[in-house]
Amino acid sequence: MTTRTPNFTGWRAVILSEADGNTDRLCRQLGLLGIAVSIQWTPLAAADLPDLVLIDADRGWDELLLFSDAAPACPVVALLGSEAPGRISFALRHGAGAIISKPVAASAVYPALVLAVSIHAERVEARRRIDHLEERLKLRPIVFAAIVRLKAERHIDDEKAYAILRDCAMRRRMPIEQLAAFFLGGSETLREVG
Template sequence: MSRTPNFTGWHAVILHREDANTERLTRQLGLLGIRATRQWEPLATWDGADIVLVDADQGWDDLLPGEGDAPYRPLVALLGSEAPGRIAWAMKQGASAIIPKPVAASAVYPALVMAVSIHEERKAVTERLQYLEERVRMRPLVHAAVEKLMVARGLNEEHAYAILRDCAMQRRLSMEQVAAIFLGGAEPLPEVG
């Protein structure tokens, strides 16, 4: 993330029992323009929350939606314990920042910025990985198209691959897309020839 987010108008869900920490946290969130609601029951869905803050000291596995997947919203752990198990639990839930308890006003904003930034980076990495996995799954199509060009045109592998690559570049499509079009017979690839 290259810019600091403006939290005005955001909604935060605080999963924590009511105490002095939640009062300080709610007050500080309000100063940042964030509307906060507090509950100490499982969060049914990520919808309706822009950011979630969870008590990592007393949290349990079913407190957050999903089964160990990355959270769909930035997640901040509220942690007063140094117990390795509680830290591990927060990490397993996908927390990307920690606000130590007792909550200090000066710790809230940096933790929110960090949580949002890391959450956006995780999303970008996940999307990139899905894209690359799809390209790998489609790679046999490229190989089959190259082989078909080699047989049909009497070309060597390098030249057939270059023709397919040039066609993809001209059409501004991926190699996999052009290979699928060619193999499916949707178009004879007039550039090939």
């Protein structure tokens, strides 16, 4: 997947951390990138989801973010000064696509943002593909039923019945599951094949 380097101008970011020297450096660097920044050490509100979240993974707790299970609603960057496995696990569990180590170095901010945005886009696309495939999988019994009906009506084997469905679907540029449903519903006779 080729990803363009994002332009962050006009983005909104929330830093979930207590204000300190690290947040000062982050705010300065994010501002240079055109990102409007707010700092809070209270749970993120669902009504006001930013474009980007940076979270202090050293001190964060589960309720600080509205999402978990590595399926964040927006790109997440973890701020991490500890090598503790539990803190790294916390960052991963909350969908961090990148880590900025503390103390924050200005040169680490932009690459981490680009990486987090890219990882988030890949996760969203993967979830979309999985959802699509799961939906098609749910419809497989309809395709099977259409194959059984074609076999009975035309006295052909499984392979030939499937080939008829597939070829008709390809000719009409529609998913085979949709064509099978039309065929079973009686609105499609598949006359042009066989």
